Amino acid sequence: AQRVTQPEKLLSVFKGAPVELKCNYSYSGSPELFWYVQYSRQRLQLLLRHISRESIKGFTADLNKGETSFHLKKPFAQEEDSAMYYCALRHVQGGSEKLVFGKGTKLTVNP
Amino acid sequence: DAGITQSPRHKVTETGTPVTLRCHQTENHRYMYWYRQDPGHGLRLIHYSYGVKDTDKGEVSDGYSVSRSKTEDFLLTLESATSSQTSVYFCAIRGDIGGYEQYFGPGTRLTVT
Numbered sequence: 001a002q003r004v005t006q007p008e009k010l011l012s013v014f015k016g017a018p019v020e021l022k023c024n025y026s027y028s029g030s031p032e033l034f035w036y037v038q039y040s041r042q043r044l045q046l047l048l049r050h051i052s053r054e055s056i057k058g059f060t061a062d063l064n065k066g067e068t069s070f071h072l073k074k075p076f077a078q079e080e081d082s083a084m085y086y087c088a089l090r091h092v093q094g095g096s097e098k099l100v101f102g103k104g105t106k107l108t109v110n111p
Numbered sequence: 112d113a114g115i116t117q118s119p120r121h122k123v124t125e126t127g128t129p130v131t132l133r134c135h136q137t138e139n140h141r142y143m144y145w146y147r148q149d150p151g152h153g154l155r156l157i158h159y160s161y162g163v164k165d166t167d168k169g170e171v172s173d174g175y176s177v178s179r180s181k182t183e184d185f186l187l188t189l190e191s192a193t194s195s196q197t198s199v200y201f202c203a204i205r206g207d208i209g210g211y212e213q214y215f216g217p218g219t220r221l222t223v224t
Contacts, residue, residue, distance in 0.1 A: 036215075096159070098156055101154040103151065104154075
């Protein structure tokens with residue numbers, strides 16, 4: 001069954017420190033993964049998609065099929081990075097497709 | 112932001128009352144989704160649509176129904192609201208081309224008393 005696990009509900013770091021938000025997935029097909037960010041009381045915004053291998057706001061994420069992981073990393077955290085982060089997996093079944101979300105990690109960057 | 116709006120943005124209603132939430136898009140996207148967001152549960156899919164009058168259930172569809180009579184509108188109805196349906200509801204859209212990412216609306220905060 002398809003599943004996304006974000007093991008940390010809360011993560012707290014100091015400004016300037018490296019940050020890694022973990023995401024593990026379970027999927028029988030070829031995975032397509034995304035990271036979404038939600039700043040306080042705002043809508044979810046797409047942060048990264050693994051197929052484009054881009055870097056947004058200094059964040060990167062590499063798909064590791066061997067470890068079934070898609071961890072989000074940033075070398076130097078900023079206070080404005082404080083937000084809720086969701087990892088999501090695209091699931092295709094028959095003629096329909098949907099995103100399966102992890103439960104999210106709340107990142108707090110302290111001054 | 113993609114052209115997605117939700118209405119109302121906030122609503123307080125009483126148990127047993129019917130409630131309809133509206134999602135409106137100006138992107139002419141085929142796919143539309145309704146999610147609920149709850150602490151400790153993340154986002155959970157309620158219903159989705161892959162075209163006009165084509166809808167299907169998500170993982171938490173009990174107590175909810177949807178309708179899509181036009182490409183731009185996707186309605187979520189709580190036939191008889193319960194306190195367990197107090198949540199923040201997000202609509203999302205996805206196009207047919209490009210990447211498979213979804214774009215989200217601003218959310219509706221619903222409180223059932």
